[in-house]
Amino acid sequence: MRKKGTVIEKEDVVIRFSGDSGDGMQLTGTLFSETAALYGNDLTTFPDYPAEIRAPQGTVGGVSGFQVHLGQSEIYTPGDYADVLVAMNPAAIRANIKWTKFGGTIIIDKDNFTEKNIEKAGYESDPVVEDNLDQYNLIEAPISSMVKEALKDLNLDPKTILRTKNMFALGMVYWLFDRKLKYTEQYLEKKFRSKPELIEANKIALHSGYYYAETIEALAPIRINPAPIAKGKYRNISGNTATAWGLLAAAEKSGLELFIGSYPITPATGILEELAARKDLGVKSFQAEDEIAGICSALGASFAGNLAVTTTSGPGLALKSEAIGLAVMTELPIVIVDVQRGGPSTGLPTKTEQADLLQALFGRNGESPVVVLAASTPTDCFRYAFEAARIAVEHMTPVILLTDGYLANGTEPWRVPAMKDLPEIHPPFASNKDLPYVPYKRDPEKLSRFWAVPGTPNMEHRIGGLEKTVKGTVSYVPENHELMVNLRNQKVARVAAKVPDLEVSGEEEGDLLVVGWGGSYGYRVMAVKELQAQGYRISNVTFNYINPLPGNVRDVFSRFKKIVVCELNLGQFANYLRMKYPEFHYEQITKVQGLPFTIKEIKEKCLKLL
Amino acid sequence: MDEIINNKLTPKDFKSDQEIRWCPGCGDHAIINAVQRAFSELGIPKEKFAIISGIGCSSRFPYYMNTYGFHSIHGRASAIASGVKMANPDLSVWQITGDGDALAIGGNHFIHVVRRNVDINIILFNNEIYGLTKGQYSPTSDKGLVTKTSPYGTIEDPFSVGELVIGAKGKFFARTVDANVTLSTQIYIEAARHKGAAVIEVLQNCVIFNDGIHEKVTAKEVRDDRTLILKHGEPMIFGKNNDKGLILDGLKLKVVKLGEKGIREKDILVHDAAESNPGIHYMLANMRYPEYPVALGVIRSVPGPTYEMEMASQIELGKSKSRIRNMDDLLNSGSVWEV
Numbered sequence: 033m034r035k036k037g038t039v040i041e042k043e044d045v046v047i048r049f050s051g052d053s054g055d056g057m058q059l060t061g062t063l064f065s066e067t068a069a070l071y072g073n074d075l076t077t078f079p080d081y082p083a084e085i086r087a088p089q090g091t092v093g094g095v096s097g098f099q100v101h102l103g104q105s106e107i108y109t110p111g112d113y114a115d116v117l118v119a120m121n122p123a124a125i126r127a128n129i130k131w132t133k134f135g136g137t138i139i140i141d142k143d144n145f146t147e148k149n150i151e152k153a154g155y156e157s158d159p160v161v162e163d164n165l166d167q168y169n170l171i172e173a174p175i176s177s178m179v180k181e182a183l184k185d186l187n188l189d190p191k192t193i194l195r196t197k198n199m200f201a202l203g204m205v206y207w208l209f210d211r212k213l214k215y216t217e218q219y220l221e222k223k224f225r226s227k228p229e230l231i232e233a234n235k236i237a238l239h240s241g242y243y244y245a246e247t248i249e250a251l252a253p254i255r256i257n258p259a260p261i262a263k264g265k266y267r268n269i270s271g272n273t274a275t276a277w278g279l280l281a282a283a284e285k286s287g288l289e290l291f292i293g294s295y296p297i298t299p300a301t302g303i304l305e306e307l308a309a310r311k312d313l314g315v316k317s318f319q320a321e322d323e324i325a326g327i328c329s330a331l332g333a334s335f336a337g338n339l340a341v342t343t344t345s346g347p348g349l350a351l352k353s354e355a356i357g358l359a360v361m362t363e364l365p366i367v368i369v370d371v372q373r374g375g376p377s378t379g380l381p382t383k384t385e386q387a388d389l390l391q392a393l394f395g396r397n398g399e400s401p402v403v404v405l406a407a408s409t410p411t412d413c414f415r416y417a418f419e420a421a422r423i424a425v426e427h428m429t430p431v432i433l434l435t436d437g438y439l440a441n442g443t444e445p446w447r448v449p450a451m452k453d454l455p456e457i458h459p460p461f462a463s464n465k466d467l468p469y470v471p472y473k474r475d476p477e478k479l480s481r482f483w484a485v486p487g488t489p490n491m492e493h494r495i496g497g498l499e500k501t502v503k504g505t506v507s508y509v510p511e512n513h514e515l516m517v518n519l520r521n522q523k524v525a526r527v528a529a530k531v532p533d534l535e536v537s538g539e540e541e542g543d544l545l546v547v548g549w550g551g552s553y554g555y556r557v558m559a560v561k562e563l564q565a566q567g568y569r570i571s572n573v574t575f576n577y578i579n580p581l582p583g584n585v586r587d588v589f590s591r592f593k594k595i596v597v598c599e600l601n602l603g604q605f606a607n608y609l610r611m612k613y614p615e616f617h618y619e620q621i622t623k624v625q626g627l628p629f630t631i632k633e634i635k636e637k638c639l640k641l642l
Numbered sequence: 643m644d645e646i647i648n649n650k651l652t653p654k655d656f657k658s659d660q661e662i663r664w665c666p667g668c669g670d671h672a673i674i675n676a677v678q679r680a681f682s683e684l685g686i687p688k689e690k691f692a693i694i695s696g697i698g699c700s701s702r703f704p705y706y707m708n709t710y711g712f713h714s715i716h717g718r719a720s721a722i723a724s725g726v727k728m729a730n731p732d733l734s735v736w737q738i739t740g741d742g743d744a745l746a747i748g749g750n751h752f753i754h755v756v757r758r759n760v761d762i763n764i765i766l767f768n769n770e771i772y773g774l775t776k777g778q779y780s781p782t783s784d785k786g787l788v789t790k791t792s793p794y795g796t797i798e799d800p801f802s803v804g805e806l807v808i809g810a811k812g813k814f815f816a817r818t819v820d821a822n823v824t825l826s827t828q829i830y831i832e833a834a835r836h837k838g839a840a841v842i843e844v845l846q847n848c849v850i851f852n853d854g855i856h857e858k859v860t861a862k863e864v865r866d867d868r869t870l871i872l873k874h875g876e877p878m879i880f881g882k883n884n885d886k887g888l889i890l891d892g893l894k895l896k897v898v899k900l901g902e903k904g905i906r907e908k909d910i911l912v913h914d915a916a917e918s919n920p921g922i923h924y925m926l927a928n929m930r931y932p933e934y935p936v937a938l939g940v941i942r943s944v945p946g947p948t949y950e951m952e953m954a955s956q957i958e959l960g961k962s963k964s965r966i967r968n969m970d971d972l973l974n975s976g977s978v979w980e981v
Contacts, residue, residue, distance in 0.1 A: 070979050215977075267978045277972065284969045291729055293721075311960025313972065316728055316953060321754040325721035328714070328751075332694065332725025335712055336733065340725070358715050448973045486692045486710035486726065486733055494658070494704050496713025497697075505660065506705065 039210070039255045044103030046111030047205065049198075050128050051120030052089055053082055053096040056198040060118075061098025062443075064205060067215045068102045069268050069445045072258025075102040076410075076554065077443045078110035078628070081382055090152035095127040104257040108554035110442065112630035116208070118201050120144060120175075122153035129163045137169040137251065139204060141197060143176035171250050175200050175241075182240045183233050192230070196237035203241025208251050213238055265448045271410035271439035272302030274446070275369060278417025279341055280313055285418075286425055286457035288339040291316045293329035295348065298381040299437040300371035303343040323351035327368065331355060334364040335495070337485035339421055343369040346388045347378065349432075350395065356430055357396045360520060362495045363472070363481050365424035365431075365459075369417070372436040372550075374626040383626025384438035386550050387601035392432045393579055393608065399517045401524040403431040404578040408553035410439050411446040416576060422457045427527055428480040434578070436551045436600075438628050459483060462491055471495055471504035472516075479523040528580035534588050538564055538571030544641055545592035547618075549575040549605055552598050552629055559634035568642050575605070581612060589616050594641050596621055598634060653678035655688060658708040664699060669820030669846035673767065674706055676823045677736075680830035681709075686734050693736045694723040696743040699774050700767040700846075703738040717748025720755040723762045724949075731950040734834060735762040741782040742772050745801050749781070753810040758949040759838040763830070766803060766841060767820075769848040770855050777851035803843040804927025804941060808920045813944040814840035815927060817937060819860045820847060825871065825938060832940055838948050845936075859936045868931050872939035877910040880935050887911070888934075895925050897934060915943040 047064065049057045058079055065077050080097040087094030101111035113133045119125045121144040132138065145159070155162050160170070175197050183193045199216075206213055217235055224230040245251055269277075283290035292315065294304040308317040316338065320326040327342040334340035344352060349370045359366050372388045374380025392404045403423050407416040413435055420433040462469050462482035469484050469491040484491035493504050499516060501507045536545075538560060548556045553574050560572040573588060575581070589595055596619040597606035606618045621637045623629055656678040664670045681691060691709035695701035697716035704711025710733075714722050723737045737755075744752045744766050755762065771789065772778040778791040782803065786795040807815045814836045818826040826844065833840035845856040859868040870880040870888070878888040885900045887910035898905045917923070923942040929935060966972050 066977060070977070072981065261981055263981055265974065265978050265980055267973075267976065277969075280972065281969050289729070291725065293725060310972075311957045312964030312966045313969070314957055314961065316957070318725070318728060318953075320721065321750055324718060325724075325751050325754070328718040328721035329725035329728070331714075332712070332722035332727075333729035334725075335710075335722070336692070336726045336729035338729040340729075354715055355718065362712070448978060451968070451970050451973070485730075487689055487730055489687065489689045492689055492709050492711075494707075494711035494713065496704070496711075497715050498713065 039253045041255045041257070043105065043256075044101065044107060045115045045254060045256060046099060046101045046113060047116045047118070048097055048099045048114035048128060048131065049118045049201070050095055050097040050124035051198070052123070053087055053094050054089070055096070055120045056195070057096045057098050057120070060198045060202045061100055063216045063219060064202060065100045065443060066268055067206070067211050068100070069266065070215055071211060072261075073102040073104065073256055074107040074259040074261060074445060075100055076107050076110045077101075078438065079441045090121055090123055090149050092123045092127045092154060095124050097124075097128060102256060104259050106259065108557045109628070109631065112632055116205065118205065120197065120201065122150045122155060122159050125159055125163060125165070126153045126155065132168070135168060137171065138165065139171045139173060139201065141175035141201070142172040143174050169250070171248070173204065173244065178240060178244065179237050182236050186229060186233055188229065188233055193233070196234050199234045199237035200241035200244070203238040204245040207242045207245035208253060210253055210255060213242065262447060266445045267448055268443050269411060269414075269446045270302070270441060270443045271407065271413040271435055272300070272371070272441070273306050274411055274413035275407070275417040275433070275435060276303045276306035278414040279307070279339070279367065279421055280310060280315070281414070281451065281454060282418045282421030282457060283339045284451065285454055286339055286421070286459055288337070288425070288459060289314055289316060290341065291318070291330060291333035291338040292341045292343065293318045293320050293326045293333065294343045295320050295323045295326045297323070297345045297348045299373055299440045300343045300345045300348070300369065302440060303369060303371070323348040324355060327352040327355040327366070330366055331359055331364060334359075334366050335362070335486065337483070339425065340365065341367045341369065341421075343371070345371050345373045345381075346375045346391070349388060349391055353396050356402065357398065357400050358497050359430040360396070360400045360402060361497050363428045363520070365428055367417070367420045367424050368430060368432045370432060370434050371440045372434060380626040382437065384436045384551065384628060385600050385624060385626060386436060386552070387604065387624070388434065389578070389601065389604040389608070392434055399521060401521050401579070403427070403429055403524055403527050403580070404434065405431060406434040406550040406576055406578055407439055408550055408574050408576060410442045410444045413439060414446070414449075418454065422455070423527055425457055425459050426480070427478055427523065428460060428483065429524060429527075434550055439551045461485070462488070464490070467491070469493055470502060472500060472502045474519065474523075477526070479519060479526055525580055528583060531577045531580060531582050533584040534573045534575070534582045536571050536573055536588060539569060540571070541591035542569035542571050543592065544568070544570045544594045544596060544638060545589065546570065546572045546596055546598060546634070546638060547575070547609070548572075548598040549578060552600065555629040555631050555634055556598055558631045559638060562631065563635060563638060563642070570638060570642065586613060589613060594619060596638065596641055598629065600624060600628070651682045651688060653682045656681050656708050658706050660705045662706050663702065665849055667849035668699070669769070669844070669848070670700060670703070670767065672820045672823055673765070673826065673844055673846065674703065676826035677765070677830055678707070679823070679827045680834065683827075683831060684734070684834050690733050691736065692726050692733045693738060694719045694726060695738040696748060697774070698740040698743045698772075700738055700740045701743060717743055717746070718751060719743065720748060720751035720764070724755050724758070724760045727760050727762050728950050728953060731761070731954060737762055737764040739764060739766050741766065741768045741770060741780045745781040745803070745806070753806065756807055756810040756812040756839045756841065759813060759946055760950060761837050761839065761948040763833045763840045764842065765830070766843050767846040768803060768843050769846045769852050770800075771848050771852035773848045773851050802928055803841065805924065807841045808924050808927060808942065812841060813838045813942065813946050814940070815843070815923070815942045816840070816940040817843045817845070817927070819845045819856065819938065821860070829940060832943065836943055838946055859931045868935050870929075870935040870937050872913045872915070872926065872937055872941060874913055874915040874940065874943070877907055877912050879907070879910055895929065895934065915940050916945070918944050
């Protein structure tokens with residue numbers, strides 16, 4: 033099908049699909065990613081879309097983008113700059129040109145570059161001139177008119193015909209990367225099972241785009257070979273789905289029923305949706321009337337013996353604070369997932385940030401310690417959701433799991449685990465041999481109390497938000513309060529016994545240690561790798577356990593001349609480390625733009641410290 | 643035989659070892675006696691009761707009951723109780739709350755638990771005042787009530803509990819008086835047997851901050867003439883001499899005297915608590931003295947599917963229809979490829 037000899041081989045490439053939020057760019061990007069993953073490339077994706085479901089058409093505010101970074105070696109980030117930009121209208125150019133590599137390829141729907149659309153996008157004159165598009169490999173494809181022509185015999189209304197534009201553009205990109213159309217065709221057949229005319233229309237658009245790209249000869253095909261990844265079964269998974277599945281896996285391993293009580297909130301809703309669909313695995317999913325009822329219903333379910341979960345994002349976490357305090361006081365297991373977004377207040381609902389860290393650690397009244405974990409890639413959301421549930425149940429404590437909008441919506445190929453390889457979870461149910469049941473009697477090692485579930489004979493007891501004695505009697509005795517506060521604190525501190533040590537990527541000692549937590553992982557890894565390759569003595573560590581911290585922090589930190597903490601906030605983790613390990617000096621790299629770091633930013637700032 | 647005798651529970655079995663700390667003369671003492679009597683007659687084992695409360699004087703209730711209990715945070719007991727019931731539908735779940743806890747800070751959760759018809763029994767102690775914080779007006783205080791936070795009288799209309807329950811699609815609403823332990827016990831038993839959210843409003847006396855607020859209808863010497871105890875299937879007759887009744891006059895209820903103007907017993911409305919149309923129940927729940935007697939007893943008790951049972955049947959259906967039986971199945975479902 034393809035002429036030989038003209039193919040360019042590349043290590044990796046970044047493609048950004050962008051258009052109006054109604055143009056189907058998220059789907060186009062997802063389909064491309066799945067095809068690339070099936071071919072064997074490693075990849076990472078990043079959807080970037082507006083909060084408005086349908087922002088005014090043609091405006092920069094309404095541009096929806098989907099970036100995918102694929103390569104023939106391990107891919108850690110969705111990439112800083114796009115090699116190929118697909119822009120369905122002038123606003124998409126306006127929004128994305130600064131994220132496109134100078135000289136890269138830009139595919140536009142020429143038919144959409146009308147005077148009106150150019151003006152709506154905020155250009156004062158011709159975008160080609162204003163944004164120097166002649167400095168790029170600009171492919172001006174008349175996509176709208178070509179799908180109209182290709183589908184004219186199908187007896188479809190004009191609106192439906194124009195909806196296939198994204199498939200035409202996708203077809204062009206498939207040709208460019210020498211990919212098969214088979215997977216996308218199968219998807220279309222399944223998606224439009226009951227509407228055969230739409231299967232046909234979309235397939236025709238897809239093929240027309242493919243052949244158009246071949247015909248115009250303006251594009252040089254690019255080859256990216258499969259990545260040498262470990263043998264096994266793989267699938268693409270987003271952070272939110274991985275989180276949901278980690279919780280499901282924990283329910284299976286603990287033998288507990290999974291209960292999720294949540295209220296829809298961007299970008300966390302996907303977890304609730306995923307679990308609501310899992311009736312087949314017995315999930316009890318409850319869409320509550322508000323954030324507070326979400327966690328309170330979960331806490332009730334925990335009292336009654338379920339694996340209880342509530343999911344939310346920053347403002348929702350604020351609303352749940354009082355109930356988290358109740359979980360601390362009653363020492364009931366519960367997992368609170370906070371998919372962080374730009375704040376404060378409503379902030380930037382669809383954008384990413386890491387600024388809920390201190391809220392998670394300290395945002396409650398009284399001495400109210402909880403375990404805090406943070407996932408750092410879309411796929412390790414599975415691992416840390418599982419771990420959050422394990423710790424919550426085995427240590428009888430609330431656990432907050434921090435992810436973020438970037439992890440939640442980003443996808444990666446994931447080597448599917450086998451359930452037999454995951455650890456067992458042992459709920460500390462109170463034993464019949466140990467009657468009478470004493471609610472706040474503790475495991476001597478972990479200091480966690482034992483779980484007596486309503487329905488169990490002879491263990492009737494009362495718990496609540498008031499301070500209690502060991503026996504569960506309300507007590508205002510000063511010494512008792514101090515004792516209980518210390519015990520709850522110690523209980524959380526003792527989770528550290530099983531927290532794995534920090535792993536340094538790179539040399540164990542050097543000039544600069546890059547420190548981070550959560551979703552900044554991929555950008556730090558890449559920046560550090562590139563600087564290591566240039567001969568710098570730089571290493572990287574990622575914290576997934578925030579409270580309690582791993583045991584070897586002091587040891588690791590002391591082996592570097594300088595420490596720099598990278599995070600998407602004004603320095604919350606750096607300040608936390610200053611409190612915990614004041615003997616070190618911490619430099620900071622911070623960013624609060626609702627966007628992930630770029631590798632370039634981290635590299636440049638590190639270089640100044642080297 | 644011995645076993646059967648031992649298994650028969652008495653009210654005493656439900657008393658915990660905690661000393662009751664409500665004020666002497668508080669209506670709560672009588673309420674807990676009635677609840678303990680009702681529990682002992684339900685034939686439900688002790689360990690299957692879960693009592694959930696929020697914050698307020700009434701919410702100390704779980705500590706005094708020898709069952710599973712959860713004294714939670716202000717206003718949230720409906721949500722917590724919903725979670726308990728969904729997690730284990732086999733439990734008999736009771737929510738203890740007050741007019742402030744349920745209708746002010748917990749108003750949102752209250753209407754939604756009623757709307758969803760989660761099978762929990764909600765005993766709402768209505769003393770029309772905040773007691774634990776020492777005497778501020780509540781959402782059920784009469785307009786104009788002078789309290790510490792309304793020194794010139796309140797300027798807001800109060801909620802009527804029954805009106806709110808019916809407005810929230812409630813299927814069970816009853817009203818009783820704290821001191822009437824016999825009536826209260828019967829109502830709690832009926833509420834426990836009703837499948838779905840059951841709200842019982844108890845006209846409760848706060849001896850310290852709102853003493854005698856319900857006296858005008860509940861005092862011994864006037865109560866027969868000023869209250870109507872509804873019984874399903876029986877005419878709505880009341881009065882010391884059983885000589886007064888209710889009829890429908892146009893679109894309104896009207897108090898009539900038997901024997902006067904040719905009114906006979908057959909003219910009096912017969913109570914149908916199971917009628918799904920809430921029209922008459924709404925009017926009965928809203929009757930106020932002096933125009934009407936205050937309705938007591940089970941005003942509305944309409945069967946309907948419960949939330950937790952619908953949830954369980956969706957799960958059963960999901961399990962029977964899906965090929966995914968465990969996590970390994972899920973992990974390997976959909977587009978998975980081998981490298």
